[in-house]
Amino acid sequence: MSLTVLEPGFYTTIQDMGRPGLRHAGLGAGGAMDSYALCVANLLTGNEPQAAGLELTLSGPVLRAEQDMLIALTGADMEPRIVGGMELPMWRPVWLAAGTVFTLGRAAAGCRAYLAVAGGIHVPPQLGGRGTDVRVRIGGLSGRPLAAGDAIPCMAAGDGAPPAVALEARLRQRVLAEGRRQAIAMAAPRWFAPPRAYGGAGADGIVLRAMPGAESGQFSEAARTALYREPFRVAPASDRMGLRLSGPMLERTTRAELLSHGVAPGTVQVPPGGSPIVLAADCQTTGGYPKIAQVAHVDLPLLAQARPGATIRFQPIDLAEAQQLDLAREQELAQLAAGIKAAMSGL
Amino acid sequence: MMHVEYAFNIEGETLRVFPLGDRAIVLAVATGNKQTWQMLARIAHRLRSSSPSWLEDIVPAYETVTLYYNPFQLMKEERENDRGMALREENKLPYKIALDRIEGLLKMSEGEADETASRLVHIPVCYGGNFGPDLEEAAARSGVSAEAYAALHAEAEYTVAMLGFMPGFPYLTGLPERLAQPRRAEPRKSVAAGSIAVAARQTGIYPVSVPGGWQIIGRTSVRLFDKTKEEPALLRAGDRVKFVAVREHELDREGKWIV
CATH class of the missing domain: 3.30.1360.40 (Gyrase A; domain 2)
Structure with missing residues (x-):
């Protein structure tokens, strides 16, 4: 099973839920920027939540399904459609006939979309993950973004996504019954996963809830107030390592240098220039800049959808609430998984 | 709160x-x-x-x-x-x-x-020349000859305070005070993999070729980060490290680096 890349899009990589466990060796966990969207795409195709899929950035690829396959698209809306045919719905499983060529355009809002294939993308795991780490050149296809001509190896639903096998068979039958021409055929069930739970992909102004960082006390009163009151803009030099923000300068009241220490996705660090950087999935394991805040884990999918030029606002949250929301999100995904499984088996 | x-x-x-x-x-x-x-x-x-x-x-x-x-x-x-x-x-x-x-x-x-306390790792280094383009200047700043700087660097025992900056990069503490160096005013666009570098009172080893602002005094052939290994980093925090000066033609001979 495979997908062929006809055009790679702006920046498309294979990602999974990351490879934690080697931060002590200096290797970051990486993984999908919007882990919520990839997780839902996986659930919609009967995969395990941590299966590998494609992360599409700003402008999507043109792909050809080399076999019949069940896919799902989530995250930012890049207006997916079959070339010469109909639109592909997002947030629901879609069956494609072998030979179908489909294309994704520019994200109207948001930044990243995800594509899962029933069975999962089957590149060999490296250092505990299949996701691409471009800097270290591991995972994905030779540790690099996709290029035209690449064949993306996929497992069959029967091997990696048992819950989807029956659905796949039903959708195939539906297409055959309607007697549609194979190469542009698709079918989808009526049910879908509502994206409302996170709703971030479309939002113009993104609100990130954040806790005080270890060095927040080293910033001026004005800086701490401005962080939560003023809007920040995502600068163009932002990527999977971190988002650079422009806005009010955040002034530190001491010049003392810090010794390097552990950082994490969501850490808001402030280099001497005063413009904050929010670290993201591919961030280094350690850093030396003072940390003014830490974005709640539950809001990292929103960070993933902040494109250059987008407006970000911070809102204070305390640790207790952040942890409750994080657990509630996991609970919600568990319920969604159960609901999708039931829908797939036709109950 | x-x-x-x-x-x-x-x-x-x-x-x-x-x-x-x-x-x-x-x-x-x-x-x-x-x-x-x-x-x-x-x-x-x-x-x-x-x-x-x-x-x-x-x-x-x-x-x-x-x-x-x-x-x-x-x-x-x-x-x-x-x-x-x-x-x-x-x-x-x-x-x-x-x-x-x-x-x-x-x-x-x-x-x-x-x-953990007992791990002592020996790392062969070829000091100076093309492998250590900053050695002469570093030695001059420290007021010693290049040979003496290399000998003092190899004589000291270092402790891995942490790994970070990039996979496998060790921050080694224990550099004798007189060997301390400022960072380069202009970082190099590319520092060769295996380069032994000095900045402030630290020394480090670049696992792969990247831009860097530390002073480069030598090079090792030992792999600091091996993607094919389950535990890919050669060193871990707390390890003690000694550099062993070798000549260029000996550099490929890895020798016994874990005692």
């Missing part, structure tokens, strides 16, 4: 404990020195050996150990351990539960023999 700062007493040292957001915890000592780096490395090693499933990563650094955890996994494990009733009654936060569990793990393993 909830009070989130605590303290642990481990090995007679007081460790400050505070959160790094909702999925990581920091243990911090007041001052970093050779003893504390090794203590933090021991703590990291002990926690890693007990490897509870909810503890994803353990990163020792100069004055801290950062523990990355998965709250969902932690709560699941708590429930499975039949503590569900107590959990519901107390409505405890994952953060607080994680602290209790970590303190328990550390107390339990306190005083246990451990091999």
